[in-house]
Amino acid sequence: MTNAADKKTSVKLTAKSQAKANQAATDSAIHYHIVPKDLAGHLYQVRLSIARPDPAGQILTLPAWIPGSYMIREFARNIVQIHAHNAGKKVPLKKRDKHTWQAAPCEGALTIEYEVYAWDLSVRAAHLDQQHGFFNGTSVFLQVAGQEMAPHIVDIQRADDIACKNWRVATALPELKAKRYGFGTYIAANYDELIDHPVEMGNFVMASFDAHGVPHDFVVTGIVPNLDLPRIVADLKKICEAQISFFEPKARRAPMDRYVFMTMAVGDGYGGLEHRASTALICNRADLPSKNQIEMSDGYRSFLGLCSHEYFHTWNVKRIKPAAFAHYDLRQENYTSLLWLFEGFTSYYDDLMLVRSGMIDEASYFKLLSKTINMVTRGSGRKKQSVADSSFDAWTKYYRQDENSPNAIVSYYTKGSLVGLGLDLMIRAETAGKKSLDDVMRALWQKYGRDFYEKTLSGKQQGLSETEIEAIIEQATGVKVKRFLDRFVRGTDDLPLAGLYEDFGVILNDASKGAKRAKASLGVRVAKDGNDCKLANVHETRAAHRAGLSAGDVLIAINDLRVTAADAADGLSNALSRYAVGETVQLHAFRRDELLLVHAKLQADDIPALSLTLQENSKARLLTHRPSYQKPVKK
Structure with a gap:
């Protein structure tokens, strides 16, 4: 039993202990000071203070990529100038590689000052002008080698510019002395946490x-x-x-x-x-x-889907991770063949969560799903690359797409989402609706995600291995999935969605079959280039390809009639509307500055026209076990 006086003493001691602990953490912390220096010049000024630098010479590195965007981006190229000093004296900095510096040995605190050019209006890097400031930590905060696990304190300061008079700060970084939405000091437990909280400044x-x-x-x-x-x-x-x-x-x-x-x-x-x-x-x-x-609107529905996708990542990829991402190496590529699960399943659930939350109805959901099915079916690359290989090659192929990509690769986002759908339908069918992909996701959460950061700090976090998912699915559902994964994940087979949906009262329709008059097509995707119509993609084995045209060629005439950017706007449909499938047309085009004359035999348009619809008066045994099924609202 403790009386009131004892409680007061206990509180004081606890407060003192906490204050000492906070001070100790602050003393050992890595300190950053960042301020928008030049709005029109798009420059951030950063000062990094290291109380106890490495006696052998402190190594500093800026990440080469940002988690969630799998491409080497060389953020260090945006460091305009950098120098170091100790007790007012200049300390030499040696460039060790494209994103690493080493300071000469020194006694006492080391300060690094540098400027970062920020003119990338995207979610991946940093941007600064008179309207706002935004940055990801991977673009602006040098990593202090050997002290990554120390607390990291950031002092975010307002620019000395009248345009910033009413700016505020938005970030999920925990406040240290700053008020919420205000300028001041923020704190992260370690470097990994620091770079996982982007910052927005503005009105x-x-x-x-x-x-x-x-x-x-x-x-x-x-x-x-x-x-x-x-x-x-x-x-x-x-x-x-x-x-x-x-x-x-x-x-x-x-x-x-x-x-x-x-x-x-x-x-x-x-x-x-x-x-x-x-x-x-x-x-x-x-x-x-x-x-x-x-x-x-379609645009707002798409935006909500984007929000749903990124929010689902809070669990799937930020905490449930592949083993390759359990401890990021931000200096180089981190390879995994599992992005079809981490990005693909997230893409499956993003729109599914819209219907489950009541934002859209089931008919609208099937329209969104049909669009994804058509996107996957359109590209012949799906027959050459598996989603497992697509995941592994994200660094060099998916994130570095070119004009031939539709003929060579498949998206682990879109086909990965169909893999999620197919697995979900198969599990529900084989268990009579008692199990689903939901059970798999919860099993992954329980085993890998729930205590991810605690396990990481203790060194016990391993992440999902490259070969473990099959066993986890089977343990969570009781359904054998090896053949499914061999065909549709490790192989290149198309998912048999029509058959998988059969028990759920859903029909996969193909509007292109039985058409009275097929549209004539060159088998290309075109784009405006000034007032010209440029071939952006030429699909292999199609009419333009057989005629000898290539991506990048500028189409200028069909049967002596001029083709312009206006024709690019409707995908050449009007220019080709007077011709029938099987007719041969004369094409003039420029390749570089040389005129080409070719003849192309028009083929039927192969753009998929698949759609999902609910079967009226369906007697399907699993009708109410569709992934998207919503119970009727009682009035």
């Missing part, structure tokens, strides 16, 4: 909501007239709560204390990048709803 608008007890902020930078923020946060709340309940159906516990959606609204853009407690998004301002907009 943004924002709104907040609670999802199962966790505060969420939605931040928008950029001009969006008459923005309906209440609608957005109400919709996001439903999606976030659906996902939290998905992984923790009993506890309904999110893996973070707070979450931030950071959105940059522009005239033309789309993308997102996941982080442990936030996501950076870029979208068309027209996709965000206005207050007088009642119906859900």
